[in-house]
Amino acid sequence: MSDVGINSTIGEQEARFGDFFALxxxxxxxxxxxxxLVGLLAAxxxxxxxxxxAAILFIAIGGGASGALNMWWDADIDAIMRRTRRRPIPAGKVAPADAMALGVALAVLSVTMLALATNLAAGAMLAFTIFFYVVIYSMWLKRATPQNIVIGGAAGAFPPVIGWLAATGTMAVEPWLMFALIFMWTPPHFWALCLFMRSDYDDAGVPMLTVTHGRPATRAHILVYTVLLAALAIGAGFTGIGGPVYLIVSLVLxxxxxxxxxxxWxxxxxxAEADNYAVEKRFFRLSLLYLFAHFGAILVEALLRQWGLGGWG
Amino acid sequence: MSFKATHELHRRRLGRNLGLGLVLAAFVALVFGLSMVKIAALIRESAQHEAES
Incomplete structure (x- = not known):
């Protein structure tokens, strides 16, 4: 065997910097x-x-660490699903042990640095968020119950609470309203994706609602959660995070x-198959705009408040 | 005889090392900046405390 042969084999598997970033x-x-950022600025x-x-950076790195640990744990099902099979581990670009090491290192770094840069409460909440996403959602709920997205979605809802804590060091109702908004938004957002990713979760054996209860039940669940979300989102317009701008945005969306x-529904x-899930895909895209616009409106209200405007008073 | 890093493997490693180097440099700069902000706040606080007492 020649040296060139050995190097070629290693060269194909050698990860780039971008592969680690993709984790x-x-x-x-x-x-x-x-x-x-909205949680931090609305405080x-x-x-x-x-x-x-620094607070936003370390919260982002903590989120990234959760992502790397999730990819390490889920590498077996990621290799089966079309949507995830090009991720660095199933694609053979990053070794699973390297992904785990990166995830653990970044988790420790982000929690420690956030606590040092801001306060202990923010660091502790970030640590809990990482634990919730990796252990409660990825390791336990995701493969155990069709309500995986509902409960696991809480992990993605913590960042505004951490942002608020980083600024104030104390808890209040407002960040939990932001938490509730993301928490209620996650199921319809994700179930719409499940509808048009058709066989992905079936193939991987993940008990998504589409697999365990069927597609008609998933469509009904999307409607129920969207009604609950609308009540919550519009109701939040009359609280401390809301105001006229928020209310108009919320009513339209x-x-x-x-x-x-x-x-x-x-x-x-x-x-759905006749138009290649056009309605479901449009709903999914709208869900992204929905969340960004609501948080954008919360931010506008918070900034207006600094000028004596915004809010209801 | 000279060794030349012409293989794809070397380019990937160089990119990774450069990326890591930049990240570490940015981290050091951030920690330095944070230290300055925290120390300045402490000095301001103690000066206020002294002025009040």
Whole structure:
């Protein structure tokens, strides 16, 4: 065997810097960064810009660590699903042990640094969030119950609470309203994805609602959760995080979201397959705009409040 | 005879090492900045405390 032969084999498997970055789920991280930033800026305590930047950075790194540990644990099912089979571990670019080491190292680093840069409460909440996502959701619930998304979705809802804690060091009702918004938004968002990713979860044996209760039941669940979400989102408009701007944004988006959920509920698989799940895909895209616009409106209200405007008083 | 890093393997390792180097440099700069902000806040607090007492 020649040296060139050995090097070629190793070269194909050698991970790039970008492969390690992909382990951190950058797209999920953008949601974490934005919602944590809103939590931090909506808090009634001014934060030094550098401390605020560090807080958001370490919350994002904590989210990334959760992503890496989730990819390490779920590498077997990621290799089966179309949506995930190009991830660094199933693609053979990063060794599972390396992904786990990166996840653990970043988790420890992010929690320690957040606690040092801001306060212990924020660090502890970040540690709990990582634990919740990796152990409660990934290791336990995801493969055990069709309610995996409902309970596990809480992990993605913690960032605004951590952002608020980083700024204030104390708890209040407002960050939990933001938490509730993401918590109620996650099931319809994810179930819409499950509907048009068709056989992915079936093949992987993950007990998604589409697999255990069927597609009509999933469509009904999307509608029920969307109604509950709309009530919560519009109701939040009259609380401390809301105001006229938020309420207008929320009314428009919830009307569109409810209309989308109704359309999904009325359809069956024959109709959905005929247009390649166009309604479900549109609903999924709208769900992304829905969350970003709601948190954007909360941010606008918080910024207006600094000028004596915003809110209801 | 000279050794030349011409293989794809070397390019990937160089990219990874450069990336890691930049991340570490940014981390050091951030910790330095945070230390400055925290120390400045402590100095301000103690100065206020002294002025009040």
């Amino acid at each position: 951190l789920k950058p797209r999920v991280m953008s949601l974490v960064v934005f919602t944590a 009634p305590v001014p934060v030094h810009p550098l401390i605020g930047f 919830n009307a569109a979201f409810l209309a989308g959920a109704l359309r999904i 009325r359809r069956d698989e024959v109709l």
